[in-house]
Amino acid sequence: MSIVETSADDAKNDAEGRFHPHLLGRRTPIAIISGLATTVPAIAVIAVLLVLLSKALPAIKYNGVHFLTSTAWNPGNFYANPIVTNGVEHPILAKYGVWPLLAGTLESSIIALIFALPLSIGAAFIVAKKLPPRLRSIAGTFLELLAGIPSVIFGLWGALTLGPILSKHIYPFFAHHAPNIIFFRLFRGNTGNGEGLLTSALVLGIMVVPIIASTTRDLISAVPRLTEEGAAALGFTEWEITRKVTFPWISAGVIGATVLGFARALGETMAVAMVSGAVLGTIPHTVYSTYSTIAAAIVTQLDSALTDATGLAVETLAEAALILMAVTLLANVAARYLVKRVSSTSLPIGKGL
């Protein structure tokens, strides 16, 4: 679990193109077998796309373009005889729109980043610059722990501990004192029981901190000493060195890590399903509103979708999954491309390892 520290070395080796030329026995059995194994992830990515696409095709045909803009989530009447539209069999009155889910996904992830980004950068700055090695390693262990805590346990904590505390002690203050003007209006209104947009975004923010913080820490440590010392010799304060020398040096990497964290937040499932209120078909109108995301909707709705004898409900979930997948793929590829072009530190994968 402490792969985090080594990613910089890895990238350096990558950049030097160093491999062990002595072992290039390309026709040995081990080379062939391991080569086959290496294609598994590529095949898996393609298979995932193909399965989703083929599964979603009837739903794409039936739901049409309105799927992206409609706010309806009505599976239709399962008990009446199904009818056929556009060559797709469906329950009568079935109408689906992904817009509330997509908006919920984007909103919660963006709010999560607003929390996570300053916290991660501040923490990474202290860890890399101010802590003695022993404390640095302890802080690293806590980041690992944070990355290792399962989504479902974040959900449990968010739904039963954090949410109730916030809705009882913190949210009412904002709800009563927020002025009734643009933006601040979002903080007025019923604070509910703690399940909702702001609470789940907070939990999401905590969950993506390890990705951004560990990358930023590695990037800060990799900035050449001399440039920073030069700035120090000119009389810069630590903050000025960080702002004028370190941050410009690492900004592309931090942006990449942030996009990666964003992708992670977009796809987070269990925690959001437990803390969002999992309500379909409404767009949150205050920060306390219950809502749902695409990922959470798939996990909470698939069970009941299976009762749709025509299969449209399940296929619609595939269509939603396809949209989620497209957005996360885009974010992932963009982040990696960006960082690869301008930085020597490679991004962590998955949960931030």
Place this chain on the structure above:
Amino acid sequence: MSNKINAQKKRSASRRIANVVVLVLSSIALIAVVAPSIWIVFQILHKALPHFTFSVLTKTGAGLDGGLKNEIVGTAVISIGVVLLAGTVGILSGIFLAQYAKGRFASFLRAASDILAGIPSIVLGYVGYSALVVGFHWGFSLGAGVITLSVLVTPYIAKTTEVALRQVPINYIEGAEALGFKPTRVLSRISLKTALPGITTGLIVAMAISVGETAPLLYTAGYSQNLPKLTLTHSPLGYLTYAVWTFYNQPTKTALQLSYDAALIIMVLILLLIGVSRVIVAQTQRHAETRR
């Protein structure tokens, strides 16, 4: 003149104040980052321990009551399956990426692996469900769950294996070659042996993910109150994360207790795994000849 000096002094004071403010804010940020993990662990201890009974470990589930034995065994079986399957594939592809692959093809394969790790786990769960459970008619089963989870964790193992192999000092390899080792023997006797701690850490990460993942399993492994049967298909099985997710909002107290008990067991397992990987890393650093 003195005005100018005063202004300069003021400016440098404001610079120093800005510096202190940023340091204080950053320290608060660090505390805010560290605090939730401690809070979560203590909250679970606080909720689970007062009513914890060891019968939870020995009884199987019974509705909203009973124990977690079936889930514990299920999680163990699934994790072992994932370590075997994803471990084989991941270590092999790590070897290939470190030793044989080069150029564009290699970076394509590497990118595919990185991207796979970025796919939301529920999407993998959905695909596992529609391809394996429905498409192959396996039903909710160990096989479907293990394969879906393995797809999820293979990139982690591949990555750690590759990194570990790349860090094997070139001297070791050249030394072995000078002694007349064949390439395959260099790989098995020198490279893999030296990289073993790193590879093991990757397997531990895979295990921790298998213990903690929920979304890919809900619709592939399904759920059962009985102990898992060791058949790959047509036999659903329980796992700890299922208990957390299903029991946390049920109306009875026993159900909530089961949810926290399962969370406690999961956290203990994950803390253990993190501890083991820490020990391995510390050991290797002590034995390392040079600081890398």
